[in-house]
Amino acid sequence: MTIGDHLRKLGVDSWLIGKTHMKADAEGMERLGISRDSVIGARVSECGFDIYERDDGLWAEGPSGFYDNKRSPYNEFLKSKGCEGENPWRDYANAADDGGDMASGWFMRHASKPANIAEEDSETPYLTSRIIDFLEESKDKGPWLCHASFIKPHWPYIVPAPYHNMYGHNQIQPVVRHSSERDNPHPVYAQFQNNAIGQAFSRDEVLETVIPAYMGLIKQCDDQLGRLLEYMERAGRMEDTMIVLTSDHGDYMGDHWLGEKDLFHQPSVKVPLIIYDPDEAANGTRGTVVDALVEAIDLAPTFVEASGGVVADNILEGRALTPFLHGKQNINWREFAISEYDYSATPMCANLNLEPREARLFMVADERYTFMHAEGGFRPMLFDRQEDPDEFFDLGESEAHTAVIAEMYDRLARWGRRMSQRTTISDVEIESRRGGAEEVGIFIGVFDESEVDTKYTASLTGPSKKRPNNET
């Protein structure tokens, strides 16, 4: 069940614009006879969304062909603008012109150069235009959800002028790392420190080149969001549209000697979440900040409630954020948040001599501690964010924290026992099914007819039926 399935039941369409890095289960669809050409099949192929414009933004090509077998609407757009070749995403939007030479954004030393493209034709403004197109087309239609998903900031790290040199290396935040982190690190952490990404992002030269470009990419998003919000204000959409800004993960950018997103330190897991709720019930909370442990899985239930529905909480594990938006007091909220990571398809799994299914990580984080369990027989990791807000000192082997670690394992176990089998029947339906067996003629544990009301026994008493004559 996808977000689209939950919302369509409530008469709300679900649209996708931009990136959503999901691949359809072709074998499963074939098994169930679901064709991609059907409306249902198209939705199943696209995480349950209807597609306004999907562009996953990774149009890499090598000797074995394209990384992604779909085709990019953005590339078609660039071609329509006169860009040459089959892959202007690669050759223009993600490369600089370095005095006549192509300087590909795939190689981070070029990150500070301007992408070889007019700013308004680069990925973020392009997608923003498509979002505005969607809003314009939808303005007289019924309610909708739109998953508008920017591609950048993301590698290849490159941004067009004027964003490429809007920030200097003297403006980047100090890297959050400590020499102690390289001293006896957890074996999984060690792998990520020592892979190509970790090694690259441990070099100051890399950070000084990449981070200003990354900041430029973020600033470009900010500006484009400004453009979008301006449109929405003009069009009257701010009165009837809930807006949620969030991200699927952060980027270490050198913090903890890492790049990318592969572990559970704050730079990776603590993603932005800004919610604008036009409901006047939210007036009292505008501009306020909530510190509760919310998770991305809380968004689907939030949208269900915002659409006037009842959350199918036998399916959806998250919880609607409505009480926070409406300023409810004393909300009985979760005590810990969970995150999972599967690195089985990486060389780190092989380096650690793990089976693919052992290459899985689980985070349990509460308001004070971040704990990580790694399958495969490793010790856990533990950070006390109160005493060590930068998460430099791994307490996974600390005798003094045995009880904290046990509590974290207990929480992980509790989560592991969460209800995941009864997805087709709600609690309400379960409750309505209780009792009433005798109404459909079922009597279990009844020795004598007299134990049961005669209205139920009428058809089970009286003259015996006559055996057929033709009986053998």
Add this chain to the structure above:
Amino acid sequence: MTIGDHLRKLGVDSWLIGKTHMKADAEGMERLGISRDSVIGARVSECGFDIYERDDGLWAEGPSGFYDNKRSPYNEFLKSKGCEGENPWRDYANAADDGGDMASGWFMRHASKPANIAEEDSETPYLTSRIIDFLEESKDKGPWLCHASFIKPHWPYIVPAPYHNMYGHNQIQPVVRHSSERDNPHPVYAQFQNNAIGQAFSRDEVLETVIPAYMGLIKQCDDQLGRLLEYMERAGRMEDTMIVLTSDHGDYMGDHWLGEKDLFHQPSVKVPLIIYDPDEAANGTRGTVVDALVEAIDLAPTFVEASGGVVADNILEGRALTPFLHGKQNINWREFAISEYDYSATPMCANLNLEPREARLFMVADERYTFMHAEGGFRPMLFDRQEDPDEFFDLGESEAHTAVIAEMYDRLARWGRRMSQRTTISDVEIESRRGGAEEVGIFIGVFDESEVDTKYTASLTGPSKKRPNNET
């Protein structure tokens, strides 16, 4: 993915004859556009089987109508034999003729009376005939699996002559129960002791009436299995057919002050499992007994291997029993078995003031101990089957067993973290995906072109592309 889905990939059909107490997810099928009238939809509606003859054998009727909205092929058979009325299952096969009065099998005091039906027309012989019909029709067809599922022994507890009085109350095994079990029982256990079933099966009169009939029902199964095996020998099917005899659960029949199947004592969870494997590799193990902790979930993988397939162990949690059948030594087998139970739809859930999702039980059993965790904040149950083979003394509060209980919780937690997300991609596929990113043009963590083989950088270097003239 059902057993049928796994086997059909291997060219093996999967057929159902008899009972399988499963209800299709109508809403899910509608959402995915799967019609029951299609072959795929019919299979989805029937646990992945093709139906030779499904008869769930619970054709109860009350003031609100039938318990089961399907219709019984067995009832049609009885009508064709001249039985009167719409529900001869109820009126003949599950009732006695008590001197002209109907004595319904729903009321256990009648269990010792003979069902008002010729033995060969009763449920077990009828289904056996249908299984033989299937075998006869399939003898020139490709390989198949047949889930041949008898309805009885089951309530209504009643059996035709001569089985109804083949056993006397002096032949029943002593009931396995102890007064200490009623002293401070686990709250969930207490509920099951005290419901109508537990109360009935705590009465000697009930046991003395029901158990001889139950024994008769088992003896009838034995005889019908004999008939089936005789047919198979005559037809040459013993040379090419693996036969597995098992059950979905046992019946307490008064043991531990319980009836039915609702907890995890041995009478409930230790089901029969007899496997006949015609493969000559199994010659060395014929007639032998294996004490390993095998589970019903091991059968699907066993059938996949017997069909020459490779077990999709990213989907199937069980393990093929082939090594046991083939007499392999030093098999590295599981240390514990798991069982789950959901009693949310029962009054016991309400009596305990639990939310439906708290009405769930988990068993962890190893070679020595049986442990039960109940959601809802209860203490666990623990039995030491070595010291207490009858499971009379619940050690769930024993200080001396803190470590055992902790180990059981640890195992349950490990099970809770089992791989359940990556069902579409096998380990082999995961391994094949490792590395090779540069083959499709992906470079992460690369600062300088020189770090990469030139064959990968060719399309990313050279003259820069010319910007279009029509650029804004």
